[in-house]
Amino acid sequence: PYDRPSLTLFNEHCDRVEHRFGLAGLHIKERAIRCEIECDGVVVELNDGRALKTANLVLAVGASEQPQWPAWAPRNDPRVQHVFDPDFDAWPASPETVAVVGGGISAGHVALRLLHEGHDVHLVSRHALRQHQFDSDPGWLGPKYTTDFSREPDRDRRRAVITAARHRGSVPPDVGRSLRRAIRRDRIKWHEGEVNQVVADHDGLKVGLLPGDELIVDRILLATGFASRRPGGSLVDDLVASATLPCASCGYPIVDSSLRWHPRVYVSGPLAELELGPVSRNIAGARRAGERIVDAVRTSGTTIS
Ligand SMILES: Cc1cc2nc3c(=O)[nH]c(=O)nc-3n(C[C@H](O)[C@H](O)[C@H](O)COP(=O)(O)OP(=O)(O)OC[C@H]3O[C@@H](n4cnc5c(N)ncnc54)[C@H](O)[C@@H]3O)c2cc1C
Numbered sequence: 616p617y618d619r620p621s622l623t624l625f626n627e628h629c630d631r632v633e634h635r636f637g638l639a640g641l642h643i644k645e646r647a648i649r650c651e652i653e654c655d656g657v658v659v660e661l662n663d664g665r666a667l668k669t670a671n672l673v674l675a676v677g678a679s680e681q682p683q684w685p686a687w688a689p690r691n692d693p694r695v696q697h698v699f700d701p702d703f704d705a706w707p708a709s710p711e712t713v714a715v716v717g718g719g720i721s722a723g724h725v726a727l728r729l730l731h732e733g734h735d736v737h738l739v740s741r742h743a744l745r746q747h748q749f750d751s752d753p754g755w756l757g758p759k760y761t762t763d764f765s766r767e768p769d770r771d772r773r774r775a776v777i778t779a780a781r782h783r784g785s786v787p788p789d790v791g792r793s794l795r796r797a798i799r800r801d802r803i804k805w806h807e808g809e810v811n812q813v814v815a816d817h818d819g820l821k822v823g824l825l826p827g828d829e830l831i832v833d834r835i836l837l838a839t840g841f842a843s844r845r846p847g848g849s850l851v852d853d854l855v856a857s858a859t860l861p862c863a864s865c866g867y868p869i870v871d872s873s874l875r876w877h878p879r880v881y882v883s884g885p886l887a888e889l890e891l892g893p894v895s896r897n898i899a900g901a902r903r904a905g906e907r908i909v910d911a912v913r914t915s916g917t918t919i920s
Contacts, residue, residue: 648661671881689815711734
């Protein structure tokens with residue numbers, strides 16, 4: 616029951632959901648730059664100058680716009696890129712020596728892809744390969760762990776529970792098997808250590824590793840995940856300030872069990888984490904958020920953006 620669907624099946628499912636609910640017709644392809652809560656609704660300003668007025672707002676901004684850049688990684692060298700950067704275009708066109716930095720599923724997939732495309736691959740991770748089937752124990756999908764979590768009034772303790780429960784920097788068994796095989800056969804060079812500096816010159820990138828090692832590579836691909844700060848950037852920051860929305864000391868929203876941050880503002884994804892727990896960032900969490908928000912809005916008899 617824990618096997619993942621194939622990509623084709625998942626894509627077909629997404630197409631069917633989109634068709635069934637007419638999502639394409641509802642999609643406005645534009646960036647929201649500001650939200651303002653008024654007495655009778657919320658105004659969402661778009662980048663193209665338009666403004667939408669709605670009774671309710673759901674902030675479902677995800678964390679995809681804040682890839683985690685390590686301090687040592689040069690920002691303006693096209694040979695160093697983060698795989699989650701929206702403008703990522705760093706797959707090498709001809710054989711190269713590439714360092715992939717990171718110890719999770721993305722680093723694993725990137726390293727294996729580069730290997731299959733004929734590159735010389737170094738995989739640099741701060742820790743040994745960690746293997747977990749899921750990002751967190753499946754007990755978080757039901758009452759086993761969520762009952763106690765919901766009873767915990769202290770948001771700092773909830774944050775600590777989430778941090779401990781999430782298996783960051785881990786790979787599922789199939790990726791783990793492929794990586795271990797490639798490392799054993801020396802097809803991927805494994806380096807357990809911390810990058811402490813990168814010196815860039817015309818011949819290549821010198822990657823200094825602690826404790827005491829150095830690689831010379833043509834390219835560095837960062838698979839270092841997403842920054843842990845509250846997502847949403849100035850859109851959410853300004854809304855917090857203008858509507859005095861409650862936040863925990865980690866900066867994340869304090870919401871009620873309907874994921875309501877304000878009578879007209881709901882959250883999902885990472886922003887709902889302190890209420891939904893460690894699954895909030897994945898698809899199961901998105902479903903739970905959808906159920907709670909739809910229930911709340913149906914009860915209030917209003918519409919949503
Ligand atoms: C490598 C990887 C593997 C994963 N594998 C799994 C898995 O196997 N199973 C699983 O359940 N989950 C998995 N996840 C997590 C899954 O991707 C998320 O659960 C899901 O994408 C969350 O959807 P979302 O809509 O909440 O956020 P996102 O998918 O992050 O979407 C948020 C969207 O909001 C947009 N946005 C942000 N700010 C604005 C703005 N101001 N105006 C307009 N748009 C804005 C963003 O551009 C983005 O398009 C994986 C994630 C990654 C990165």
